Amino acid sequence: MSYTVKCAVDQVSELGESPVWSVREQVLYWADILGGQLHRLDPQTAVVTSITLAEELGCFGLRHRGGFIVALRSGIYLLGEGGALGRKLADNPCGPANSRFNDGRVDPWGRFWAGTIWQPRDRNGGVLMRIDEHLSGQVMAGDVMVSNGLAFSPDRAWMYHSDTPNHVLYRYPLDAHGQPGTRQTVRTFERGAGGRPDGAAFDSEGCYWSAQFDGGRILRLAPDGTLLDEIRVPTRWPTMVAFGGPDLRTLYITSSRENRSAEDLAAWPLSGCLFSVEVDVVGCPEPLFAG
Numbered sequence: 359m360s361y362t363v364k365c366a367v368d369q370v371s372e373l374g375e376s377p378v379w380s381v382r383e384q385v386l387y388w389a390d391i392l393g394g395q396l397h398r399l400d401p402q403t404a405v406v407t408s409i410t411l412a413e414e415l416g417c418f419g420l421r422h423r424g425g426f427i428v429a430l431r432s433g434i435y436l437l438g439e440g441g442a443l444g445r446k447l448a449d450n451p452c453g454p455a456n457s458r459f460n461d462g463r464v465d466p467w468g469r470f471w472a473g474t475i476w477q478p479r480d481r482n483g484g485v486l487m488r489i490d491e492h493l494s495g496q497v498m499a500g501d502v503m504v505s506n507g508l509a510f511s512p513d514r515a516w517m518y519h520s521d522t523p524n525h526v527l528y529r530y531p532l533d534a535h536g537q538p539g540t541r542q543t544v545r546t547f548e549r550g551a552g553g554r555p556d557g558a559a560f561d562s563e564g565c566y567w568s569a570q571f572d573g574g575r576i577l578r579l580a581p582d583g584t585l586l587d588e589i590r591v592p593t594r595w596p597t598m599v600a601f602g603g604p605d606l607r608t609l610y611i612t613s614s615r616e617n618r619s620a621e622d623l624a625a626w627p628l629s630g631c632l633f634s635v636e637v638d639v640v641g642c643p644e645p646l647f648a649g
């Protein structure tokens with residue numbers, strides 16, 4: 359299929375991440391991690407409104423009762439619709455001096471997962487944490503340097519999870535209650551110009567769409583990691599994808615311009631933009647946090 363990727367809105371992020379489509383509101387939310395901003399786009403009007411927080415915003419989820427659950431550098435909090443920071447649910451288990459929260463999302467059971475980056479990059483010191491519907495948190499997995507690519511298969515059988523600098527995509531089998539089993543390797547990405555696995559989302563056919571950071575493309579992968587399709591994007595640094603629009607056939611793509619030289623940005627001037635592209639497969643609606 360031929361794809362036409364466009365800049366969805368004139369709103370540039372330093373490190374755009376965590377796009378989430380609200381089925382209830384028919385709007386897209388996304389984060390600028392380094393700016394500590396939570397943006398909201400109404401595609402019908404192209405109006406963007408923003409909440410600015412005092413810390414880096416790694417990822418977030420939408421709550422069933424309104425508002426958000428947010429993963430900041432220091433920990434995981436509730437956030438009101440108007441931007442008032444509420445109760446702290448968990449500390450950053452790796453400590454904010456050496457890590458921050460990064461990629462995450464709500465699972466099909468209504469629980470919020472968030473993974474950390476181990477910023478010294480000297481070992482796999484990051485973890486994957488979960489907040490349940492009772493607002494209780496626990497570390498669920500470790501042995502990762504940069505937690506990324508978290509997504510749940512539409513049949514609820516698998517949790518996929520990538521480690522960006524280690525170029526690997528994993529998956530965990532899930533039981534009927536969403537408890538993960540032993541980690542399996544799905545795909546190890548070749549080091550080089552093809553990019554590294556960043557944020558991702560599943561479509562309704564059970565295929566995994568992975569943003570390839572430093573590779574300028576989005577891959578559609580079969581459950582076993584086989585490459586099925588790819589979309590070239592007008593930046594080398596796409597970060598994550600989300601399905602949105604009234605029929606969940608619009609793929610939104612966040613991107614980064616963090617630490618890029620003047621030469622890099624001259625070559626890729628749209629870096630940091632939010633992109634959109636129409637695709638021929640339906641996505642999966644994003645669950646709401648039950649807490």
